Amino acid sequence: MRNEDTTQHFPVDPADPFLSSLYTDMNHILRQLADKHIEVEEKSLYYESILRVMTHEIRNSIAPVASLSADLLKHLDHTSVSQQREELEVINSQAKNLTAFLDSYHRLTHLPEPEYKTVTIQALFTKLERLLQAEPGSGRIVYSAGKADRSTGKELQMYGDANLVTLALINLIRNALQAVEEQQDGIVKVDACIGASGRLLITITDNGPGIPSERLSAIFTPFYSTKSGGSGIGLPISQRIMQLHGGKLSVSSIPNVRTTFKMEF
Known part of the structure; x- marks a missing residue:
């Protein structure tokens, strides 16, 4: 158990009721430990996939915001009001999309514990x-x-x-x-x-x-x-x-x- 080797099990000795009961309990603990390892691995893969998608989506949303805002700052004195408005509307739209995406993530990861x-x-x-x-x-x-x-x-x-x-x-x-x-x-x-x-x-x-x-x-x-x-x-x-x-x-x-x-x- 110290080495977290869940492939090994204690032999059940029917000749000794005490040892038989003890070994049965220890084998049950080992099975639980193995199940916990599988659960942890599954959760790790699950959250890794979420992180990959989130990174991709956030980068895609921020890229045009960074590009347009930099362009506005660079050419502010030579940009018409209507063009500024158009670019700000795009930035605002991207911000709303990103907020909606993060709200979706919050709903996914904050489900309440079941009330049975x-x-x-x-x-x-x-x-x-x-x-x-x-x-x-x-x-x-x-x-x-x-x-x-x-x-x-x-x-x-x-x-x-x-x-x-x-x-x-x-x-x-x-x-x-x-x-x-x-x-x-x-x-x-x-x-x-x-x-x-x-x-x-x-x-x-x-x-x-x-x-x-x-x-x-x-x-x-x-x-x-x-x-x-x-x-x-x-x-x-x-x-x-x-x-x-x-x-x-x-x-x-x-x-x-x-x-x-x-x-x-």
Whole structure:
């Protein structure tokens, strides 16, 4: 443990109950240490990607500001008022863009810790329907909530922060609606069930054009967006919300057939 070698484990000795219990606990600690190492590495890569994108965006925003302001200072006496106004408007626009970008970063990195409560999936879906009823194409959304136990008819439930999970779902459903907006037969299915692992699964599936394989690995990168005017934080926020719940968000896509985002709690 001092050398942080999590590949080694203590042998369980069934002949000695005390040692057997002790070694079992020590092996559990080693597994936790290994999991923590993986978590730290994942977070390090995550924040490195954010830093790279932020550096790129901030440089792109500041470059014209620096260039135009330097030009104004150099030729101030020979520049007309109208030209000064034009260049100042560009500088002001860049400043607003940079502020909006930093606000997006703040939203991404300052999500609250989940407040856990038990809520039925049906109640969660009803809330989503109300919130999205004014969304363009909301009539294309089909909700389906399975049963926790078919023999008793017990309703499927979620233990988590309903507000945060709702935010994650809205981000995913909006993306799906945008993917099918130009299709006559476009549909978005939101399903909930208990998976083979015994965990709650919520899937959002659309029959849109899909996501090319070369883009799949990048879609959760903060500020990455292929949409005009897109902030690129919707999917990273949804992914972060699932991480805060100890779950995960994954995606699979078959171009021109279907794209599915899977939330596993």
